[in-house]
Amino acid sequence: MTLSEVTFAAAGRVLASTAPAARSQLETQLGAWTARGSAPFEMALNGETYLSLVYPFDQGYHLIQRSLDQATEFLRQLEWVLLLVGAGVLLVAALFSLVGVGRIARPVEALVEGTRRLAAGELSHRLTISTGGELGELAESFNHMTTSLAHSREALAESERRYRDLFDSAQDLVYTTDLEMRLTSVNRAGLEFLGRAEEEVRGRPFYDLLIPEDAQRLQEGDRQLPPGAPRPVFEARFAQGKGQQAILEVVSRWIMEGGRPVATHGVGRDLTARREREQATHRFREQLAQAEKLRALGEMAAGVAHNFNNLLTVVLGHAELSALRQDLPETVRQDLRRISEAARRCAAIVRRIQTFGRPIDLSKKAPVDLHQVVRDTVDITRPRWKSEPERQGRAVRIELQLEPVPPIASQGSAWEEILSNLIFNAVDAMPQGGLIAIGATADGGELVLRVTDTGVGMDEETQRRVFEPFFTTRGRSRAPGWG
DSSP: OOSEEEEEEETTEEEEESOGGGHHHHHHTHHHHHTTTTSOEEEEETTEEEEEEEEEOSSEEEEEEEEHHHHHHHHHHHHHHHHHHHHHHHHHHHHHHHHHHHHHHHHHHHHHHHHHHHHTTOTTOOOOOOSOHHHHHHHHHHHHHHHHHHHHHHHHHHHHHHHHHHHHHOSSEEEEEETTOBEEEEOHHHHHHHTOOHHHHTTSBGGGGBOHHHHHHHHHHHHTSOTTSOOOOEEEEEEEETTEEEEEEEEEEEEEETTEEEEEEEEEEEOHHHHHHHHHHHHHHHHHHHHHHHHHHHHHHHHHHHHHHHHHHHHHHHHHHHHTOTTSOHHHHHHHHHHHHHHHHHHHHHHHHHHHTSOOOTTSOEEEOHHHHHHHHHHHTHIIIIIHHHHTTOOEEEEEEEOOOOOEEEOHHHHHHHHHHHHHHHHHTOTTOEEEEEEEEEETTEEEEEEEEOSOOOOHHHHHHTTSTTOOSSOTTSOOTTO
């Protein structure tokens, strides 16, 4: 028997068949299979099962048979073949997959690692991918992006370094705040000016740097200022620690982002030295005006003294002539001699008045008796140190402690001016009265003139500034004293 068989039957018997060995079995079952019509059916022939199908024609029947056993065996063999082919295909596919995954996975892993290192800030990392294609292009784009980021970071760092250098090299107070006026940064000069460390001021309100009165005034002004409006220039007193303060002129502005204010930036310049110079200039001008008045007064006094001296000459002449008369009693002539002596003393005082206010030419020197200069100055300033305090109910005395000293080559009028100013200074320093001691000594080739008083003395600030040219603690109507 073969895989397929064909049989022709007519008139109740088999005419021809491709399976002659089964002819007798076919004729035996002829009646049964011709009666089935066109429906398929199974038939056993020589120990094999066939799937049979009958097709009738004009004179008989056409039987087509297919061996199910051989077909099943063929399918079983085909199944094994397909299994082997499938296994081979799967094996080949797996090999290709391993190769392909390796070529794709390694570059992807490299990209992931590069991204991780880039996120960590390692901008020097570069990808090396030689696969070409889209992954290669992606690696090149990644390297280009990393290079651009590195350049941008370097430019930003350089810009920040320059800004920080400029920020810290400024000699003025430079600061920034947030919108709540909390300090976010203060430059080095500002910290030194305030006498504070950076951690002490960072995060604190800007107003804490000011004394309370100025801080309240500035806060009220800021509350009335609309956001983004120009900030006015203001002057305020800043606390420097240890009870000291300084006046600063502050110029500030908004820092804008996207058209909206996000912070403030300000610069404060110390006006203390400028104000002191302005005050010193004002005092100097007042002193110049006072000196001009004194000069005019001195000229007027010189004219009055000249006329007064003429009158004294007449008085002195008549007194001396009268004292020579022998017909006058001795008591009268003694009185006339006293008048003459007083007139001569008045004439000497007038001469001192005439020379006292004149400009001093220090290049012209002459022997000066310091003792006489002291006595003359004490005498001529008596109204200032004795009469005026007595009218105010306080007693001031001058005690001379003059040791023998040799004459010095100097200007007597210069010593008179210095000594008179020191006397006036001592009188002003003794509001309850007291003693002024004037001493002169010669020690080791040097002559020392010492003026002391029992006054209130000088505080630390006055001692520190006592030799500044225009510093004074007096009102405008007083003499310069140390000045």
